Amino acid sequence: MLKTNFHNFPKGKPFSMILGDFLGRGIFNVDGEPWSFQKNMATLELGKHSIRCYAFDIINSELKTRLIPLLSSLSEKQVLDLQEVFRRVSFDIICWLSFGIDPRCLELSLPMSDFSRAFDIASRLSAERAMNVSPLEWKIKRALNLGSEKELKRAIEIINLLAKEVIRKRRKMRYSTGDDLLSRFMSTVNDETYLRDIIISFLLAGRDTVASGLTSLFWLLGKHPNVVSAVKREADRVIGENKDLTSYDQIKELHYLQATVYESMRLYPPIQFDSKFCRNDDRLPDGCLLKMGTRVTYHPYAMGRMEEIWGSDCLEFKPERWLKHDGVFFPESPFKYPVFQGGFRVCLGKEMALLELKMVALSLLRRFQIKLVTTNNRQPQFSPGLTATFNSGLPVLVWQLNHKISCQ
Numbered sequence: 291m292l293k294t295n296f297h298n299f300p301k302g303k304p305f306s307m308i309l310g311d312f313l314g315r316g317i318f319n320v321d322g323e324p325w326s327f328q329k330n331m332a333t334l335e336l337g338k339h340s341i342r343c344y345a346f347d348i349i350n351s352e353l354k355t356r357l358i359p360l361l362s363s364l365s366e367k368q369v370l371d372l373q374e375v376f377r378r379v380s381f382d383i384i385c386w387l388s389f390g391i392d393p394r395c396l397e398l399s400l401p402m403s404d405f406s407r408a409f410d411i412a413s414r415l416s417a418e419r420a421m422n423v424s425p426l427e428w429k430i431k432r433a434l435n436l437g438s439e440k441e442l443k444r445a446i447e448i449i450n451l452l453a454k455e456v457i458r459k460r461r462k463m464r465y466s467t468g469d470d471l472l473s474r475f476m477s478t479v480n481d482e483t484y485l486r487d488i489i490i491s492f493l494l495a496g497r498d499t500v501a502s503g504l505t506s507l508f509w510l511l512g513k514h515p516n517v518v519s520a521v522k523r524e525a526d527r528v529i530g531e532n533k534d535l536t537s538y539d540q541i542k543e544l545h546y547l548q549a550t551v552y553e554s555m556r557l558y559p560p561i562q563f564d565s566k567f568c569r570n571d572d573r574l575p576d577g578c579l580l581k582m583g584t585r586v587t588y589h590p591y592a593m594g595r596m597e598e599i600w601g602s603d604c605l606e607f608k609p610e611r612w613l614k615h616d617g618v619f620f621p622e623s624p625f626k627y628p629v630f631q632g633g634f635r636v637c638l639g640k641e642m643a644l645l646e647l648k649m650v651a652l653s654l655l656r657r658f659q660i661k662l663v664t665t666n667n668r669q670p671q672f673s674p675g676l677t678a679t680f681n682s683g684l685p686v687l688v689w690q691l692n693h694k695i696s697c698q
């Protein structure tokens with residue numbers, strides 16, 4: 291479905307209709323020519339080594355000037371919702387990286403931007419359309435501008451205003467000299483609505499997924515202090531005690547950290563499932579017959595918990611399962627671990643996402659002790675949406691550790 295007979299499994303009309311008002315013709319919501327155009331442009335930009343080094347600097351700056359000062363300023367009894375903080379961090383980073391613009395979502399005063407809120411509402415309500423028994427339900431509500439459809443329309447209006455503003459600012463800053471993704475698109479695309487759609491898909495790709503990955507990572511780390519100690523030991527050995535990361539290349543040597551991030555997303559993939567529609571009758575390798583128009587879903591959340599795939603300890607959080615005997619990280623096939631999907635539509639921001647997850651995790655774990663504030667020991671509950679979101683956030687208490695790592 292994702293590789294051998296990829297062309298027979300497009301995203302399909304039912305989903306592009308559900309997400310159409312929010313995502314328009316952005317990469318997440320299209321097939322065929324508009325998809326390959328956006329993919330080619332994004333691959334050119336995101337595949338460059340230079341953009342990874344640029345991303346390293348942006349993430350470093352967000353950590354040093356905002357996230358670390360924010361956590362350092364908390365009193366010992368102040369409960370912080372880490373999920374909300376991670377959403378702001380990843381929003382700042384993806385905006386800077388994709389559009390060359392800094393929205394300053396994580397300023398110390400923590401203003402909740404209208405845009406960020408509108409983005410959450412649009413993502414949630416668009417996903418909820420899929421839960422209607424018949425699409426007629428939401429279509430009638432949309433035509434009459436009622437209830438959730440009215441709310442969705444208002445949220446999309448706010449998003450459109452901001453997207454316009456981003457494009458206007460970028461034009462003013464002479465986009466042709468910019469090194470970001472938007473500048474690349476703006477040099478070829480004149481249609482303002484199409485540019486808006488491209489912006490929204492990249493924001494969705496880069497914000498909620500990374501924030502979700504970080505939230506579940508810290509939830510699991512809060513329950514596995516032995517893993518936290520091992521991550522810190524490796525960092526002290528590779529980077530040096532009380533020393534900070536200095537380059538993109540250095541982080542590649544942290545194999546245990548990489549294993550920890552992969553293991554966390556095996557159990558809690560940010561995109562829990564993904565569907566395609568069968569264009570023509572087909573037969574899966576196991577003999578299962580698919581009629582034209584059938585919805586086919588692969589489910590990384592379920593796959594990560596299957597004994598047949600991961601063995602009898604599949605429910606345990608064990609970064610070691612990703613390491614060979616010499617402690618070197620060993621990646622699995624993307625079809626066994628489809629957290630970033632596999633085949634032709636594999637995630638284009640995978641390396642960027644891993645870099646962000648690892649840098650945030652490392653800088654927080656080496657400076658702070660983070661304690662979960664939970665009232666019970668239950669598994670996290672998720673809100674409906676396009677990416678996995680803990681419905682009660684991730685409340686934590688934060689203490690500074692005694693030793694200091696120099697901020698370069």
Ligand code: HEM
Nearest residue numbers: 495496499500503560561629630631635637638639642643
């Ligand atoms: C932990 C973080 C992330 C995860 C788990 C993730 C996962 C995924 C998945 C499962 C898809 C396939 C979606 C589909 O076709 O329906 C995808 C696509 C994509 N991702 Fe990511 N992603 C992450 C972060 C990022 C970041 C940071 C960026 C941008 C810098 C990004 C850019 C994209 C793009 C452009 C696509 C569309 C690819 C296409 O349709 O050809 N992702 N991602």
